[in-house]
Amino acid sequence: MAVVTTDAIILQVFPYGDTSRILRLLTHDYGVRSVMAKGAVRPRSRFSGLLEPFTEGTASLYLKDSRELQTLSGFDLIRSRQQLGSDLVRFGGASLLAEIVLRTASEEAQPLLFARLRDALDHLADAAPDAVEAAVLMEAWSLTAVLGFAPSLDECVACSRTLDATEDTRFSYGAGGALCGDCRAAGGGSALPAHARAALRRMVDGETVTLGETAGHWSLLQRYLDHHVLEGSALRSLSFLDATRRI
Numbered sequence: 001m002a003v004v005t006t007d008a009i010i011l012q013v014f015p016y017g018d019t020s021r022i023l024r025l026l027t028h029d030y031g032v033r034s035v036m037a038k039g040a041v042r043p044r045s046r047f048s049g050l051l052e053p054f055t056e057g058t059a060s061l062y063l064k065d066s067r068e069l070q071t072l073s074g075f076d077l078i079r080s081r082q083q084l085g086s087d088l089v090r091f092g093g094a095s096l097l098a099e100i101v102l103r104t105a106s107e108e109a110q111p112l113l114f115a116r117l118r119d120a121l122d123h124l125a126d127a128a129p130d131a132v133e134a135a136v137l138m139e140a141w142s143l144t145a146v147l148g149f150a151p152s153l154d155e156c157v158a159c160s161r162t163l164d165a166t167e168d169t170r171f172s173y174g175a176g177g178a179l180c181g182d183c184r185a186a187g188g189g190s191a192l193p194a195h196a197r198a199a200l201r202r203m204v205d206g207e208t209v210t211l212g213e214t215a216g217h218w219s220l221l222q223r224y225l226d227h228h229v230l231e232g233s234a235l236r237s238l239s240f241l242d243a244t245r246r247i
Contacts, residue, residue, distance in 0.1 A: 008059035011098040093136030095237040142206040152177025
């Protein structure tokens with residue numbers, strides 16, 4: 001059994017027995033892994049206070065590929081991101097990103113995904129209070145694109161005609177992108193005006209946006225994820241965010 005060291009981000013934490021924890025990690029070199037931190041909640045544990053969701057550190061693992069559950073032997077803190085617990089939307093957004101990764105990533109190394117999630121969590125932790133919703137939406141779309149599920153926004157998803165920047169379109173959830181004027185005449189999908197498509201393109205590309213009303217953007221994100229990423233299974237974090245934004 002090899003002992004390996006890799007940078008890791010904690011995605012989820014579960015209790016195991018009275019003193020241990022099971023973690024789901026996104027690692028830089030070994031993809032998503034489940035690990036046990038034995039004795040993590042004992043008063044004198046070397047893990048005391050470290051193993052919280054969204055914390056980043058250098059993890060040492062006893063790694064055996066034939067096992068689903070690895071053993072964590074060490075974790076050196078890089079960043080705790082405690083700011084993510086400062087409000088519910090910030091925390092819910094981080095949970096959404098973690099849940100998307102858990103639903104889609106594998107045990108294969110994906111360094112671009114690791115870097116995208118790391119930067120996304122930093123962005124959510126540091127975002128100004130009035131910019132948190134826009135930051136969550138942007139990071140969710142950007143992460144989705146890195147995972148290979150980006151929508152088609154520059155060409156009509158039906159006829160492949162290049163779309164003009166000022167052209168109002170409709171968004172087809174089933175087809176996964178924007179429909180031009182001729183193709184949208186057949187109906188279906190949701191209205192996607194030129195300015196909203198431009199904002200969506202910037203979010204997919206990982207660019208910061210300023211949004212006014214966000215309800216339409218949340219609906220588009222949720223329905224797109226349902227169709228193309230989650231295969232109809234709901235994300236608990238999206239339901240949590242929906243309820244939180246209505247408070």
